[in-house]
Amino acid sequence: MCGIIGVIDRRRECMNGSKIKEALSQMNERGSGEGAGYVAYGIYPEYKEYFALHIFFDNIRENKAALDTLLEKWGTIVHDEQIKTYEQHNIRKVHTPWRYFFRPDRSLMPKSITPDEDIVTHLVMKVNAAKNGALIFSSGKNLGVFKAAGWPEDVAEFYRIQDYKGYLWMGHNRYPTNTPGWWGGAHPFNLLNWSVVHNGEITSYGTNRRYIESYGYECTMYTDTEVVAYLFDLLVRKHGLSEKMAVRALAPPFWDEIDTMPEKERELNRAIRLTYGSAMMNGPYAICVANEHSLVGFTDRIKLRPLVTGELGDRVYISSEESAIRKLEPEVGKIAMPRAGEPVIGKVYV
């Protein structure tokens, strides 16, 4: 099941996290109390130049020194601190969440055109694959993921997400089947500025994983969702596709439709399918993907999971349930249900 929600203010007006907590709790029928999480963009304006790394440490004394050393080898730790948490009787604090603001030393990645991002990606893959009591679950600039095993309202209170102000929020209410109780398995998944919340199961995961791993990404989270973040990173950041075209590659039209398109469009869609066949995602899913500029929602090619959108003023809302959107904004208009595979994109004005 799982319930997802996302909202973006296209003028970058900030919202605090209290409403998103209520909206996500509205979908508790879709969860099981074993995982919930939020991501907010725009929350670290004073450190916006640096990569904000959120880490789960199993044990500060044992695991932190090694990570410090690794980060200092690849750049500078501008600031680091424990992420404030507030005890909730429903949440067993099995990890200590920590945040670093990190500046990579780009001279260490001389051949890359995006050296900063490549260093951070490399660190995320390395640390998470090593499984040495540290997990980097958030690595973008001016954004942060907050997640744990528990009900949405408990996780929200645990981090007091109402104290953070962001112009783009996403939330996820989890009904786990694969890794219940593991904090790393809760959504959102994040890499650099990409965050993903996902309801469903990707039946093409094996194909997608083999494809993305040949580009140097490593899937370490025992779940199909992380592959979505990596695919977006590859298609949009590295291959330069627009978000719309990236969704076209991941959930393309059927050949029957393509065959009847006008020639130019047909050639374009054929090229996308031929090139990105291994990136195509199959199976039932509804997904929200965000980066610093946009919020994108889309479903699988035959819409086996629900997705509803709404709009009010500068804000675009995407969720599994209309009731959740209404909790966030009772006055919301333009409620719509996007067609299968059709992306809904909310993009900041500047």
Next chain:
Amino acid sequence: MTIGSVPLRFRVSIDPDRCMLCGRCVENCSYDVFRKDGDEIRINSRNCVACHRCLAFCPRDAIDIAEKPTDYRSHPLWTREIREAIFNQAKTGKIILSGMGNALPYPVIFDRLVLDACQVTNPSIDPLREPMELRTYLGKKPGQISLRETPNGDVELKTNLTPNLQIETPIMVAHMSYGAISLNAQLSLAKAVSRIGTFMGTGEGGLHEALYPYQQHMIVQVASGRFGVDINYLERGAAIEIKIGQGAKPGIGGHLPGEKVCADISCTRMIPEGSDAISPAPHHDIYSIEDLKQLVRSLKEATEWKKPVFVKIAAVHNSAAIAAGIARSSADAVVIDGFRGGTGAAPRVFRDHVGIPIEAAVASVDAKLRQQRIRNEVSIIASGGIRESADVAKVIALGADAVYIGTSALVAMGCRVCGTCYRGLCAWGIATQRPDLVARLNPDEASVQVENLIHGWTLELAELMGAAGINSIESLRGNRDRLRGYMLDEGMMKVLDVMPVGA
């Protein structure tokens, strides 16, 4: 005569109570097993190859064929086959010829791999009610595409695609030459693939005029003998395939005996009538990978870069590295022929002992190409021992784009896998050039049977994909998560990159 006769391979018997002396068995047997003698049918069981032609045409079910009626003293090491091979060579001093595919009882990896299906957490997809896409494009794909956004918001494609073959089902018919099989057999296959929207290979036998109407569905082969190759031939094919090796006989060439080179075959092969057609073991202009590249590019140049060029190799120990070399040669697809691949004639020692199974070869080739980030440069076509739709699904999940079927297609036309193709006496009119035997195969009927088979497999493949919650073949390709190994050893599972059942 120190060796004398060996025990019969088959004992043929006729139930006199059922036999009505119609003589159909006498007419149909091309191996001279039956002879009519007054009111009796005499049987020479020693000539029987168990092609079942007599049995299939006996109106009264009077004929029985028993295999190995006489036992040797059993021994696990000195099997019957080993002993008989020794007798044979002691008498002749020659290389033993054999037909069809590998006949040793190696374990079949396909039969130790199981497929996945959806339950609860993700819905299976019903192909009767939802779209299910099996369309496949064979050829080079770009690693990434580049797009241009026009001022009015349209998106234009800047990347040029190289020609691909479009197939509506990932099943093609393998290269079987005119010579190895009859013209009627080739015609039957050609009619079937044209109707289905897939392709067949010509083999190294040229392209007979009778096949010109189907040329848009033919892949023309260029092998080491270059038989039948000229610009007319290259231009007629939808794609060109360079044959380096064959799964049934890796490392050696081919041999069509002169007796089979009749006037017609001499024309299509472009060799004198009655002369042996001997393809050398290597191509005499390919002694290294860069020579292959030159041949690939020459063929493309000759056909104005309009046709995909495939390269076929036998599955051998180092297939993965070889395929990586091929992927860099401008070739559009690599065909890998596993050690169970069939043949009209091959030395028994090669057929049974050289090469590796297709499952392992595809897995390692796909892995190597991905590791080197050149998987998009070539499609992978698997062949050699594909027996049913489940094999197709499994080999695609291991990383292949499509398959070639040879033996299965022949069986659909009546072949009983008797393995006597090399004698040219095929009673079914398939692996023979004798006009009276060839005439037994009616291309209109046989093509429907081949079409039915491919259609049936395609339906089953769609069902298997739907059950796995996949509605497009791209999402099955290389999806090894949807396979599990059952009673496979750890080393093998590592090569295949699959987990054991239950994991």
